[in-house]
Amino acid sequence: MKIAVLADPHIGSTNPVFVPNWEKVVADVNARSDIDLVVVLGDLTLLGSEEPQDLLFGRTALDALTPPRLVLPGNHDVGDIARTSHQPCNGERLARWQEHYGASHWHSDRLSGWRLIGLNSQLIGTGLAEEDAQWQALEDALATCGSRRPVLFTHMPLFLNDWDETDRPAWALMTAGRNRLRQLIRDYNIVAVVTGHMHRTVQLDIPETRLIWCAASSFLTYDQSMPEQPGAALLGLTILTLTDTEIGVEFVELADLMVSRIEDFNGTIYRSPPKD
Ligand SMILES: [Fe+2]
Numbered sequence: 001m002k003i004a005v006l007a008d009p010h011i012g013s014t015n016p017v018f019v020p021n022w023e024k025v026v027a028d029v030n031a032r033s034d035i036d037l038v039v040v041l042g043d044l045t046l047l048g049s050e051e052p053q054d055l056l057f058g059r060t061a062l063d064a065l066t067p068p069r070l071v072l073p074g075n076h077d078v079g080d081i082a083r084t085s086h087q088p089c090n091g092e093r094l095a096r097w098q099e100h101y102g103a104s105h106w107h108s109d110r111l112s113g114w115r116l117i118g119l120n121s122q123l124i125g126t127g128l129a130e131e132d133a134q135w136q137a138l139e140d141a142l143a144t145c146g147s148r149r150p151v152l153f154t155h156m157p158l159f160l161n162d163w164d165e166t167d168r169p170a171w172a173l174m175t176a177g178r179n180r181l182r183q184l185i186r187d188y189n190i191v192a193v194v195t196g197h198m199h200r201t202v203q204l205d206i207p208e209t210r211l212i213w214c215a216a217s218s219f220l221t222y223d224q225s226m227p228e229q230p231g232a233a234l235l236g237l238t239i240l241t242l243t244d245t246e247i248g249v250e251f252v253e254l255a256d257l258m259v260s261r262i263e264d265f266n267g268t269i270y271r272s273p274p275k276d
Pocket residue numbers: 008010043074197198199
């Protein structure tokens with residue numbers, strides 16, 4: 001069984017610069033005959049957190065995909081974890097997401113032998129009522145897996161370099177949520193944690209699980225403007241192969257994508273958060 005993970009498309013009607021890349025990734029997925037499911041791993045839109053028409057644009061764009069799909073939001077879609085942000089994730093932004101895409105977290109038993117669990121990372125650490133509901137739903141989904149093996153999908157990585165690093169909520173989950181997930185990963189033998197957001201690719205086996213950072217289709221970044229991070233710069237998509245026991249990873253670089261780095265747009269598209 002194969003899942004095509006599409007991370008960080010950053011498409012929108014307000015600025016369509018990354019739409020041609022999205023269309024090429026969609027064409028690649030549709031041309032494959034072996035994809036059972038697509039997971040869109042957040043930052044589907046460029047400015048959905050600020051411009052509702054981008055959420056509608058993203059929703060409509062999904063109709064071009066042939067396989068069935070599950071969709072998660074990212075910071076560009078529903079806002080930031082940090083309460084001090086100019087665009088915090090809040091009830092209003094979550095309601096706008098839900099209007100177009102349904103629930104912002106879910107689980108699915110669509111693939112035999114597996115339970116796919118999607119978390120809205122933008123809730124984790126916010127203290128919103130929706131965060132409590134998500135933790136409850138996660139614990140229920142894990143407790144009722146039975147013989148199914150659980151795998152987590154969420155936009156933000158657990159951490160950039162290690163479990164004990166300083167909180168940087170623009171880049172990764174914060175300590176309390178990260179540690180709570182760490183315990184659940186151990187307790188329920190979560191096979192892998194599949195994330196986007198960093199626009200870098202990583203496959204890293206740690207004692208607790210397998211960490212997979214998925215390829216973006218939109219843009220790359222310059223190392224000097226980013227916090228220290230692992231991984232490789234690659235634009236394309238990620239194919240997960242689910243066997244009886246584990247999840248294999250293939251990062252697919254698509255040669256005909258426009259390759260750009262967000263800093264070269266000089267803030268005209270989106271201003272990246274400071275690296276610290
Ligand atoms: Fe992104």
